[in-house]
Amino acid sequence: MSTSQMPRTVASQITNLPPTAELQARDARHHLHPFTHAAGLAEKGARIITRAEGCWLTDSEGNTILDAMAGLWCVNVGYGRQELVEAAARQMAELPFYNTFFQTTHVPAIELSERLAELAPEHMNRVFFAGSGSEANDTNIRMVRTYWDLKGQPERVNIISRWNAYHGSSVGSGSLGGMKGMHAQGGMPIPGIHHIDQPNWWAEGGDMSPEDFGRARAQALEEKILELGPDTVAAFIAEPVQGAGGVIVPPESYWPEVSRIVEKYGILLIADEVICGFGRTGNWFGSETMGIRPDIMTIAKGLSSGYQPIGGSIVSDEVAEVIGGAEFNHGYTYSGHPVACAVALENLRILDEEGIVTRVRTETGPYLKQKFESLTEHPLVGEAKIVGMMGSIALTPDKASRAAFAADAGTVGYLCRERCFANNLVMRHVGDRMIVSPPLVISKAEIDTLIERAWRSLDEAMAEAEAQGLMKPAAA
Ligand SMILES: *Cc1c(COP(=O)(O)O)cnc(C)c1O
Secondary structure (H helix, E strand, O other): OOOHHOOOHHHHOOOOOOOOHHHHHHHHHOOOOOOOHHHHHHHHHHOOEEEEEEEEEOOOOOOOEEEEHHHHOOOOOOOOOOHHHHHHHHHHHHOOOOOOOOOOOOOHHHHHHHHHHHHHOOEEEEEEEEEEEEHHHHHHHHHHHHHHHHHHOOOEEEEEEEEOOOOOOOHHHHHHHHHHHHHHOOOOOOOOOOOOOOOOOHOOOOOOOOOHHHHHHHHHHHHHHHHHHHHHEEEEEOOOOOOOOOOOOOOOHHHHHHHHHHHHOOOEEEEEEOOOOOOOOOOOOOHHHHOOOEEEEEHHHHHHOOOOEEEEEEEHHHHHHHOOOOOOOOOOEEEEEEEHHHHHHHHHHHHOOOOOOOOHHHHHHHHHHHHHHHHHHHOOOEEEEOOOOEEEEEEEEOOOOOOEEEEOOOOHHHHHHHHHOOEEOEEEOOOOOEEEEEOOOOOOHHHHHHHHHHHHHHHHHHHHHOOOOOOOOOOO
């Protein structure tokens, strides 16, 4: 059954909404939005999304919008899946909540952890649940430090991450992330977190070939390990493909060299699979796609296709065994929440039984790649990078020199994003990169629509950038 044939969700039955302007005013009065300049938004008014089906959103003005971001990289099976609604309702009726702290468990947590162990690489068979990706990465900070403590190496506390990584927004996970704007607010990073440069060849590769650059950026990890002292390093954390940083696909030389280094120094590798997991890259995990052997994988987002908040850490047998040797003084009220677990389990069934992950790898992913890469023929677009169903294009005033714009980073990107919105396409901008991460169920016809609308938006953005005198390269 195609998603367009699915029964309508409850949300679609809510009619007679108050006028948009009234909702916007009430929103502005009482609702503080994440990652938002509140006063600026209040002036403009938030767009109000009222329902969704498949890859399509509807707003309070009746526009239908192609969601090329799958919500926030999470609605992998698309909107409106009645099976997920029913899985939640069934579980709520039977057991809406029970904790997993005090020597108790329940069937949804048992079944979901078992299923995740089946899907994960062979050496990973245990799951610690959390309510989100941020929480799971906080778990990971404490878990890797506790691991080394229990192994008799308590001085191994340093965790190395990368600039422009995104690992969440709690104090711990935000510290792991490499977003300087986030660090500037609220006293981050916490002690013991160190950042190395990212493998972003387009922006930072200079005269090097992508492969030389990828190797050099991996070797920055070895340099950092030696600088800190190899006996003080607990772990390296990275997204197989950076997502929120702008879908930065590393050169092929990068991960093999990183793998060699973490192995050489015996440090733990945490693969943050929050975006890459559950089919996004065409395999169950981005680690498979990139050929990585992690000790811990962070999961969230596509785990439940966003229908319920849930995250977790999938842990290797070796780490689980060591951690299991003492009491781990850590947990969240909603660790292994039964409703979230039941929905995640049903979501995994859909991804598997409908062949969605396989289709991304063999059919729709390659189709999107071919179309998406054709955007480099547009005069505003430098490179296009895509793995499975996560991709980005770099906007540039001069392709040959890979120049940035003279204007502040993100000025032209924002302009382009606004044109996309006006053309009923949700595409995000990160600086002057435009990114896509559509629901994995997107059809070839919908991919065509995505590319048409993106092209039109690029045309309009470029005309506007020219009119505003923004097509000037920054001084080299
Ligand atoms: C979104 C994201 C997180 C944080 O997940 P939340 O559920 O928002 O806390 C962590 N890591 C990566 C790679 C993400 O994209």
